[in-house]
Amino acid sequence: MKKFDHIKVRSYEEASRVVREGNGAVEPIAGGTDLLGTLKDRLLPDYPEAVVSLKGIAGSRYIEEKDGMLAIGAGTTLKQIAESPLVKDYCQALSEAACSVASPLIRSTATIGGNVCQDVRCWYYRYPDSIGGRLECKRKGGDTCYAIAGENRYHSIFGGMCTGGSSCQHACPAGTDIPGYMAKIRENDWAGAADIFFKYNPMPMMTSRVCPHGCTQHCNQSVYGESVNIPAVERTLGDYILKHKEEYYKAPHKETGKKCAIIGAGPGGLTAAFYLRSAGHQVTVYDSHEKPGGVLRYGIPHYRLPKTIVDEFCQALETLMGIRFVMNTTVGRDVTVEQIKADNDAVYFGTGAWSQPVLGLEGENLTEFGLNFLEEVNTYLKKAMGENVLVCGGGNVAMDVALTACRLGAKSVKLVCLEQRGEMPASEEEIQMALEEGVELYNGWGLGKVLESEGKVKGLLAKRCLSVRDENGRFAPKYHEEDTMELASDFIILATGQKVELSFLGDHLSSQIKTSRGLIDADAQSGRTRAQGYYAGGDAVTGPDLAIRAIAAGRNAARTMNLDLRPENGGEQQSAEGAEELAKERFTTFNVEGVERTKAVRPGELPASERSLTGEDRSSLDQEQAKQEACRCLHCACYAVNPSDITPVLVMEGARIVTTERTLSAKELFTSKLTVQDILHRGELVTEIRIPRASGETHYDKRRVRNAIDFAIVSLASAFEAEDAVVKSCRLVLGGVAPVPYELPEVEAYLRGKEITPETAAQAGEIAMKHAFAMSGNEYKIFMCKDAIYNRVMEAGR
Amino acid sequence: MKEHLEQICMTVNGVPRKFVIGDGVGCVSPSETLLDTIRDRLGLTAAKRSCEHGACGCCTVIVDGDAVASCMVLTADCDGSSVTTLEGLCDPVTGELSPLQKAFADNSAFQCGFCTPGIIMSTKALLDQNPNPTEKELTEALSGNYCRCISHYQVIRTVMGFINEMKRKEA
Incomplete structure (x- = not known):
C-alpha cells in the first residue's frame, strides 16, 4: 500500500477538525475493511496523505436504549450488532442484515458507521490501478459509465443517478x-x-x-x-x-410594471429580452439594423439559417410576447444611452462585435470586410465582386464568406489562413463543405501586402507563417519574411476577425464601464457592470465569440436584472422547485x-x-x-448499485443518523443523492444511529451469488404487520437494485388491507417492478426482485 | 502532516511487543497492515498473504478474541490488542501441537495446506467463544475462509469430531 500517515484522535470533534483541516488529504478510517481495499487498489485519483483513526475514540461502540429508541454507536462492529439480543428485540431485520455482511472475519472488524458510508462495488469503479490504470468513470468525476454499454449484470435496474451534470x-x-x-x-x-x-x-x-x-x-x-x-x-x-x-412565446401572466431596454437585437439581446419579458417586465429592444436578429440575420448566410425562421422567431417575440422593437435606431446617434436609461429601470448591452479591425496592411483600403460582405449578401442576395475571390481567415466567418462567394458565382475562391489545416478555428464540417464546393485552402500563410495596379486589386503577397501561437498559447504569429508567395485575385475579403465598437456609450459611461481592451467591463456570471442599472454580455464583453455564449450571457444577465428589479422574489423559490x-x-x-x-x-x-x-x-x-x-444518448450517470446491507434497513425503519453536525433521516442521507459523501460535509462524521422499535415483523432477505463475502444482487428489507393473513401495514425497501436504497410506496399502498394470497403476493412484485428499467445484462434481477417480494409477502401471511 | 513518534504495544502469542509507528528505520509504517507486521517483522509466517482484501481468510489471526482478516487491519490501530497467530496455539516450550491442530493433522483436514492456518484460527476463535457449536454455526464461522482444494468437508467432519471428543473427555 502506498504510504500514508496515521493520526490518532480521542474524540469525534477532534477527528472532524483534522479531516476538515486536511482539506481533502485526510480520510477517516473506522474498521478499515472498505477503505483499505480502496487504497490498496488505488481506485481513486486522490490518495490521502493521512488517515485519522476513529478506532481509538472511547465510547464509540455501544448498543443501548435511549429515549425509547435503539441507539448504536458508529464504531460498533457488525459482529456486535448481529449478536446483540437488544438489536434482535428492536429490529430483527437489522440483526439479519448485519449478519449477512461479508464474512465473520470482516464483521468482527467492520463498523456500522463505515458500512453506511462505504463505496460501491461496481467492477468498473473498482478496476485496480495496477492493471493498466484505473477507470475514470462518471462516479469518479470522469465522463461516462462503462456499464451502460458494457458488462452490467450487477448494475441498477432502476436507472442511474447523476451528480454534477454530464x-x-x-x-x-x-x-x-x-x-x-x-x-x-x-x-x-x-x-x-x-x-x-x-x-x-x-x-x-x-x-x-x-x-x-x-x-x-x-x-x-x-x-x-x-x-x-x-x-x-x-x-x-x-x-x-x-x-x-x-x-412557448407567451405574454407574461402578470406585468411587473418595470421596464427594461435591450440594446442590440442579436442572439444575446433577444435572449435577455425573452427571459425579461417572461418575467413580466416591459421590454424594448433597440437596434441600428432594419430588422431584428443581429448576426443571425445579417452574418449567417441564408443557406445555413433561412431568414424566414429568424422572421418567425422575432415576430413571435414581438406579437405573441409583446416585446417592443425600435429598429433603424443607432444608439449614441439617434438616441443616447442616458435617454434610454431615463425611460427604463435597467439596460442591457448586447451590442456585439461588428467593426473591422485595422490590420495595417499595405493596400488594406482596397479589400472588403468579411462581415460587411455577408451583411450585404444576406440583405440583397447579390453583390458585385470580382471573379477570383481570395478570402483571408480560418474561422467560421471566413468559411461562410468563402462559401457565399462560391454560391454567388465566383470563378475561383481561395482561402488563406495562418493556421495549419488541423489548427483552423473553423469547424471541420464547415471546412469539408468549403472543400467540396471547390474552395482552395492555403494553410500556414500570413498576409504580406495587397498587390495592386492602378488602384485595382491584383492579388496578395503572402508570407510563410511559422507558428501561430507562443508557448503560452497566446496569439502571436511568427513569419518567415523571405518565404513569400503571390496569390492572384481581383477581390480580397478580410475575414480575420471583428472588433467591438463602443463609441455609442458616450464619454461618461465609457469612463465607467469600458475596459482598456475596448470591451465592456461586466461580470461574466451576473452581467452586472459597475454602472448601476446597466448590464452587458456577449461579444461586447468578451470580444468575438459564439452565439451560444451570447445567449448564455443574455440569460444570466436577465436573471440578475430580474433579481435586482424584484429583490423580494429571491432565488429561493426557484431552488425549491429545482x-x-x-x-x-x-x-x-x-x-x-x-x-x-x-x-x-x-x-x-x-x-x-x-x-x-x-x-x-x-x-x-x-x-x-x-x-x-x-435513443443513442447514453444518459451518462452512475449506474452502480448501493452496496450496503444496512442502509435499506435503516431507510425502511425510518432511522435517524446522528453526525458531528446534525441529525439526518436515513432517507435523506441514503437516498437523496448518489453518495453519502455528496450530503455530508467535509469532516462531518456519523457518530450514532437511532432506530425506533419496529412494528410488526421485520426481515432482511439477501440474494447473492455465494452465501459468504458477496454483496447483494437483490435484497429486501421488510416490515409486516399482518392479522389473519391480512396486511395491516408494511414497509418495503429494496437494496442492490438502484444507486440508492429503493423504496416501494406503491407496493405498500397496494398491500395495505389486502388478504395475503399468491395472487396479491405476485401482484405486489409486479407493482414493485413497474418502473424497472433493465440494462442489457441484468433483466434477471427484475425476476429476482419479484420472487423476493412474493416470498416475503407469503411468509407474512403464515 | 504532524510530527510524531507514536508507540504502540500489543501482545503477540503472549509476548508483549512494542512498535514505533513512523517512517524511520525499524519503525512500523503508519500504512502497514497487521499481516505485514507479523509476517515480515516477527517472522510468524503461518498467516498467509493471499487476496489482500479480506475475502479469502488465509491471513486470519485472532485479535482480542475475534477472528479477523489481518490484511485489512492497520498495525497502528492495534495498540493494546492481544493477537494470536497459529504459532501461538502450540506449546511455547515443547512446541507440541494443540489438540485442535493435532485433530487437523490426524484427520488430514487439508490438501495443500495454504488456507489451513486461517481455517484453524477461525475455528479456534469460534470454539473459544462457543465451545459447543452446531454444524451450521461452524459452517458460518468458517464462511470467510476459502479453500481451493475443497478440504471443507474434511474440516467440518474433523472439527465436529473434535468437539465430540472434547465433550466425551469432559464427561
Missing part, C-alpha cells in the same frame, strides 16, 4: 441539459423536452443551425462510434417549438438498443451541385428520426 452539458457554454431533453424526446414528450430546453436557451431553431456544437465532441457515444447528432435532434425540437409557438424536480427525475434511463447503435442518424443534405445561396443545405429530421437519434 460532459456534453459541461461543454455547452449555455450549460444545456442535453441528456435531460433527450430523455424526454425518447418518451416522445416533446413538450417536456421543450420545457427543459427553454431553461437554457429560447431559440433552438437558431442554435441548432448555427452553433458549432462543441457538445458533440464531448459526447461519450464517440467512444463507441459517432457522437449523438445533437444539432439534428435540437433542430427537430426547434421545429416543434416553432410549430407550437403560441405555447429540488422537487430533481427528486422526481431522480433516476436516469437510456434506450438499451439505441445506445448500441454506433451510426448517427443524418439529415438529408443537398449535393454540392444543387446547393444555392438561399435554399437551406440540410433538411430537418422528422420527429421519429430525431427520437431514434435521441
Whole structure:
C-alpha cells in the first residue's frame, strides 16, 4: 500500500477538525475493511496523505436504549450488532442484515458507521490501478459509465443517478441539459423536452443551425462510434417549438410594471429580452439594423439559417410576447444611452462585435470586410465582386464568406489562413463543405501586402507563417519574411476577425464601464457592470465569440436584472422547485438498443451541385428520426448499485443518523443523492444511529451469488404487520437494485388491507417492478426482485 | 502532516511487543497492515498473504478474541490488542501441537495446506467463544475462509469430531 500517515484522535470533534483541516488529504478510517481495499487498489485519483483513526475514540461502540429508541454507536462492529439480543428485540431485520455482511472475519472488524458510508462495488469503479490504470468513470468525476454499454449484470435496474451534470452539458457554454431533453424526446414528450430546453436557451431553431456544437465532441457515444447528432435532434425540437409557438412565446401572466431596454437585437439581446419579458417586465429592444436578429440575420448566410425562421422567431417575440422593437435606431446617434436609461429601470448591452479591425496592411483600403460582405449578401442576395475571390481567415466567418462567394458565382475562391489545416478555428464540417464546393485552402500563410495596379486589386503577397501561437498559447504569429508567395485575385475579403465598437456609450459611461481592451467591463456570471442599472454580455464583453455564449450571457444577465428589479422574489423559490424536480427525475434511463447503435442518424443534405445561396443545405429530421437519434444518448450517470446491507434497513425503519453536525433521516442521507459523501460535509462524521422499535415483523432477505463475502444482487428489507393473513401495514425497501436504497410506496399502498394470497403476493412484485428499467445484462434481477417480494409477502401471511 | 513518534504495544502469542509507528528505520509504517507486521517483522509466517482484501481468510489471526482478516487491519490501530497467530496455539516450550491442530493433522483436514492456518484460527476463535457449536454455526464461522482444494468437508467432519471428543473427555 502506498504510504500514508496515521493520526490518532480521542474524540469525534477532534477527528472532524483534522479531516476538515486536511482539506481533502485526510480520510477517516473506522474498521478499515472498505477503505483499505480502496487504497490498496488505488481506485481513486486522490490518495490521502493521512488517515485519522476513529478506532481509538472511547465510547464509540455501544448498543443501548435511549429515549425509547435503539441507539448504536458508529464504531460498533457488525459482529456486535448481529449478536446483540437488544438489536434482535428492536429490529430483527437489522440483526439479519448485519449478519449477512461479508464474512465473520470482516464483521468482527467492520463498523456500522463505515458500512453506511462505504463505496460501491461496481467492477468498473473498482478496476485496480495496477492493471493498466484505473477507470475514470462518471462516479469518479470522469465522463461516462462503462456499464451502460458494457458488462452490467450487477448494475441498477432502476436507472442511474447523476451528480454534477454530464460532459456534453459541461461543454455547452449555455450549460444545456442535453441528456435531460433527450430523455424526454425518447418518451416522445416533446413538450417536456421543450420545457427543459427553454431553461437554457429560447431559440433552438437558431442554435441548432448555427452553433458549432462543441457538445458533440464531448459526447461519450464517440467512444463507441459517432457522437449523438445533437444539432439534428435540437433542430427537430426547434421545429416543434416553432410549430407550437403560441405555447412557448407567451405574454407574461402578470406585468411587473418595470421596464427594461435591450440594446442590440442579436442572439444575446433577444435572449435577455425573452427571459425579461417572461418575467413580466416591459421590454424594448433597440437596434441600428432594419430588422431584428443581429448576426443571425445579417452574418449567417441564408443557406445555413433561412431568414424566414429568424422572421418567425422575432415576430413571435414581438406579437405573441409583446416585446417592443425600435429598429433603424443607432444608439449614441439617434438616441443616447442616458435617454434610454431615463425611460427604463435597467439596460442591457448586447451590442456585439461588428467593426473591422485595422490590420495595417499595405493596400488594406482596397479589400472588403468579411462581415460587411455577408451583411450585404444576406440583405440583397447579390453583390458585385470580382471573379477570383481570395478570402483571408480560418474561422467560421471566413468559411461562410468563402462559401457565399462560391454560391454567388465566383470563378475561383481561395482561402488563406495562418493556421495549419488541423489548427483552423473553423469547424471541420464547415471546412469539408468549403472543400467540396471547390474552395482552395492555403494553410500556414500570413498576409504580406495587397498587390495592386492602378488602384485595382491584383492579388496578395503572402508570407510563410511559422507558428501561430507562443508557448503560452497566446496569439502571436511568427513569419518567415523571405518565404513569400503571390496569390492572384481581383477581390480580397478580410475575414480575420471583428472588433467591438463602443463609441455609442458616450464619454461618461465609457469612463465607467469600458475596459482598456475596448470591451465592456461586466461580470461574466451576473452581467452586472459597475454602472448601476446597466448590464452587458456577449461579444461586447468578451470580444468575438459564439452565439451560444451570447445567449448564455443574455440569460444570466436577465436573471440578475430580474433579481435586482424584484429583490423580494429571491432565488429561493426557484431552488425549491429545482429540488422537487430533481427528486422526481431522480433516476436516469437510456434506450438499451439505441445506445448500441454506433451510426448517427443524418439529415438529408443537398449535393454540392444543387446547393444555392438561399435554399437551406440540410433538411430537418422528422420527429421519429430525431427520437431514434435521441435513443443513442447514453444518459451518462452512475449506474452502480448501493452496496450496503444496512442502509435499506435503516431507510425502511425510518432511522435517524446522528453526525458531528446534525441529525439526518436515513432517507435523506441514503437516498437523496448518489453518495453519502455528496450530503455530508467535509469532516462531518456519523457518530450514532437511532432506530425506533419496529412494528410488526421485520426481515432482511439477501440474494447473492455465494452465501459468504458477496454483496447483494437483490435484497429486501421488510416490515409486516399482518392479522389473519391480512396486511395491516408494511414497509418495503429494496437494496442492490438502484444507486440508492429503493423504496416501494406503491407496493405498500397496494398491500395495505389486502388478504395475503399468491395472487396479491405476485401482484405486489409486479407493482414493485413497474418502473424497472433493465440494462442489457441484468433483466434477471427484475425476476429476482419479484420472487423476493412474493416470498416475503407469503411468509407474512403464515 | 504532524510530527510524531507514536508507540504502540500489543501482545503477540503472549509476548508483549512494542512498535514505533513512523517512517524511520525499524519503525512500523503508519500504512502497514497487521499481516505485514507479523509476517515480515516477527517472522510468524503461518498467516498467509493471499487476496489482500479480506475475502479469502488465509491471513486470519485472532485479535482480542475475534477472528479477523489481518490484511485489512492497520498495525497502528492495534495498540493494546492481544493477537494470536497459529504459532501461538502450540506449546511455547515443547512446541507440541494443540489438540485442535493435532485433530487437523490426524484427520488430514487439508490438501495443500495454504488456507489451513486461517481455517484453524477461525475455528479456534469460534470454539473459544462457543465451545459447543452446531454444524451450521461452524459452517458460518468458517464462511470467510476459502479453500481451493475443497478440504471443507474434511474440516467440518474433523472439527465436529473434535468437539465430540472434547465433550466425551469432559464427561
